[in-house]
Amino acid sequence: MKDISLKTIEEFRASTAASPLDHAISNALSKHNVKDISFTNRGLDETQFQFSVNVPTMAATNQMQSGRCWIFAGLNVLREKVAARCNLEKFELSQNYTAFWDKFEKINFFYEAMIELADRPLDDRLVTFLLDGGIGDGGQWNMLVNVVEKYGVVPKAAMQETFQSSHTRDMNRLINILLRKGALDLRKAVAAGEDAEAVKEGYLKDAYRLLTMCFGEPPRTFDFEYTDKDKVYHVDRGLTPHTFYDKYVGLDLRNDFVGIINSPTEDKPFYRTCTIDYLGNVAGAPPVTYLNLPMEEMKSLIVRQLQSGEPVWFGSDVGFMGEREMGLWSDCIYDFDGTLGIDFGMTKEGRLNFRDSAMNHAMVITGVNLDAEGRPNRWKIQNSWSEDHGEKGYYVMNAGWFDKFTYQAVIARKHLTEAQMAGLASEPLHFMPWDPMGTLAD
Secondary structure, X not given: OOOOOHHHHHHHHHHHHOOHHHHHHHHHHOOOOHHHHHEOOOOHHHHOOOOOEEOOOOOOOEOOEOOOHHHHHHHHHHHHHHHHHHOOOOOOEOHHHHHHHHHHHHHHHHHHHHHHOOOOOOOOHHHHHHHHXXXXXXXXXXXXXXXXXXXXXXXXXXXXXXXXXXXXXXXXXXXXXXXXXXXXXXXXXXXOOOOHXXXXXXHHHHHHHHHHHHHOOOOOOEEEEEEXXXXXXXXXXXXXXXXXXXXXXXXXXXXXXXXEEOOOOOOOOXXXXXXXXXXXXXXXXXXXXXXXXOHHHHHHHXXXXXXXXXXXXXEEOOOOOEEOOOOEEOOOOEOHHHHHOOOOOOOHHHHHHOOOOOOOEEEEXXXXXXXXXXXXXXXXXXXXXXXXXXXXXXXXXXXXXXXXXXXXXXXXXXXXXXXXXXXXXXXXXXXXXXXXHHOOEO
């Protein structure tokens, strides 16, 4: 490795000292955020809150201090079915109920992986990756399907939020201590030829107790009470989470919906499926599988679903290029290159391959504006960060941002073309859990 010479540093210093622009920017940055001084009004016309295709949906929700966006987004899609059947103006499904079972299943999934990998050394990359990550709040669409399929859903009134369910950091830390302690004992049990599953059961019991203390006990039966838009009271008694789902939601999430991604990287050919090993929550459930498509086809499918009156669950990278208070996701509102005089540009492929970007947040697309040629130039987004930002919690996303930072969407199978259906039938390519497509939305 070659070090930096003192001569080179002196040359850099002289160049910087001679630049009036560097002085001006340095002065501005001493008291202001780099985003603030790079903000530009150019491109704001692309983010008007007007849409030619608009799916009516209910009020934005609030995940608070938790990483449950994928649950909120998924349940926000499902609640529209309940609202339509019951003529409701306001309604939420219990995010706490779904998160409880997701957490419990993730814990078991982790322990099963530790048993399976017990013969590998502790510094094995897969073992260290799983131990470092532990479990958190995040997830993906297929993981929501796993929980809903196994446990059903309940109205929010049947299992309300607790402080821990909406402020998860400290609880997650305790869970991960328990996970790693369990992993240690499971490896010891396997090495000694003892019953590792019995050891796991003991840890699962403690985990269940911890979750019930933090989230509450999930209901097995409940009464569904509501007042519709016409101010008429209704009650449906003695429901279970599955009978409620079957009666009021009724979607076959496993078979009727497809996860599509846009990953323009050499290792993931278009019109091929891919799966991420050791990514999941419910042990024994089908693996998380995606169909990789060109961005133009992803957008076409999303528009088709919106035009049919159905919102779209999707995942993107909201880590940097957005203005939260205004409710904007735009690739035009920050001019970092022009402000700082440095080229920060990378292709989508480059950002994925070199770990600069990956999906980290799930939301719901509820509308799109089509230009004169029928191309989408902005999207209406239902977020789960409360009604305090944007248009009462709804955001607008411009076309450039969508192309650069959207990675996943869930589409009804009926909208796929013959070529896409043929790709869906392909044998999945396998990738390790640290692949960018294995990241979790939170």
